[in-house]
Amino acid sequence: MTTIGFIGLGVMGAPMAANLLDAGFHVTGYNRSPEKARPLAEKGGRVAGSVAEAVAGADVVITMLPDSPDVEAAVLGEGGVLDSARPGTLLIDTSTIRPDVSRAVAAAAAERAVRALDAPVSGGEAGATEGTLSIMVRGEAGDFAAAASVFDAVGSTVVHVGPSGAGQTVKAANQLIVAGHLELLAEALVFLDAHGVDLPSAITVLGGGLAGSTVLARKAPGMLARRFAPGFRVDLHHKDLGIVLDAARAAGVAVPLASHVADLIASLRAQGAGSLDHSALLLQAERLSGRHNELAERTPE
Template sequence: MRIGFVGLGVMGRPMARHLVEAGHEVVCTNRSQPALDALVAAGAEAARTPAEVAEKADVVITMLPDAPDVESVVLGPDGIALTARPETLVIDCSTIAPGAAQALGEALAERGLRFVDAPVSGGEAGAVAGRLAIMLGGEVTAVRDAEEALAPFAGITAHVGPVGSGQLVKAANQMLVAGALAMTGEALTLLGQAGVDIEAALGVLQGGLAGSRVLEVKAPSMLARDFTPGFRLDLHHKDLKIALAAAEDAKVAVPLTGVVTQLVQGLRAAGDGGQDHGALIKAVERLSAIRAEQDPREGESA
């Protein structure tokens, strides 16, 4: 399969590399040159613009920060839609609003192109391991073709409905992750202040009903004060606002999501938006007037 890839950020780089390693012909472009050069060295072909990518590919995958970026790459003057052949499949793995995904799908359908929204979950670690959870929204045949293209970096996939549905499920995912991170931060802060053996406590907690991937993966980095971004607080804040808007549209009350969103916003206001979302523990510490020892890795950005 000849696959185009646009967006070689923290997640996009390993995703595209998996496609190359799986034997696909991959043509890619990116705003920053070093990431593009690294993928070319791994066996991909470079393109100057998204339009040039689409001209050479049967399937084009985008992995970008937000809806305006996706809209520009897909529908802009040098965008994918300009040169893509009829029936080309465009797969957006970014996290954007469900309405934005629906609008993109409609615009591409008018041009004879197919579209699937396929946001991913699993963070940088999941992307590197090729074990991402992918929620797909679109027409049945398009989703089937998308699953084949995404297989090299997918751990689990699910067709959850029409275009836009993938983004709704991703919004729910981000609500759950943010809530779990906040509660993990609260629990670790309590245990630390109470003076118990935290390592032993984590072992028994992970073996019970409280056990989770968030506790397994994020608790150690929280304790180590390692907030090197696998997924930045700024991006999680954007995702939580998408979830709040979706809840408003559905007339659903999500008070806990609102509280966690405000905690994240407080961290962003303090200049921590570039840190990993595990830095939510710092919000709890500040509310409790706890001064934790800062690790020099805090504040690093991707």
């Protein structure tokens, strides 16, 4: 498998496509906003003018899109992946979407003799750039094995998690844990600051103990510097927690903390922060304690 059609060259897709080029694959990319495809062209990849053009002749097609309707349109729609892919093509959806949509895509792909893997990723923009994403894959074992070199180019932890839809279910759990970590980290920073503790020193010692986590290591520096340029937007995490709550309700599972964090993210989004990084939960934690204006004066946004 040497030729890859890559659909979706945004914050995550662009660095993933770049890593595939570095690994020796031929990559043809498509993005609805053409300017986002420019880095791929500058790195030696080919830019397509449509999904159909990106898919034509590809051995593997990868989609990295924002939400379930985007995947449905790109894969199932007229002129989409399934209309254009050759029988035997391997379709890898790395987007985070609803498990039921993932299962529908897999069923539709099977009808066209296209092999489908549901492979959502975790690690954010940094993980995509470094090629260290965690990838949770569902699909046939043989298709998973066939995609090994592709996954190795973009991830460092790649696990086959089960049947159709399982990848998206694991990703939903991942997004729940990340949201909870971010909210507790935000509250801890406000708590520490209110007591006059030196925040960088506190983060260093917390990171070395049981409270340490990838979330703390990757997100705390930006939160301390009040840098909220999006690595993963509040809008997208709001969408993902909606998936968590819907799936939990369908399974009859109580997720009270998930519901609370989902409300906090929804509130932050309603206040106009949807385009910020999800670490902007710090702003919400400050507002709840009446400390936002005070901290904003001391540390620039």
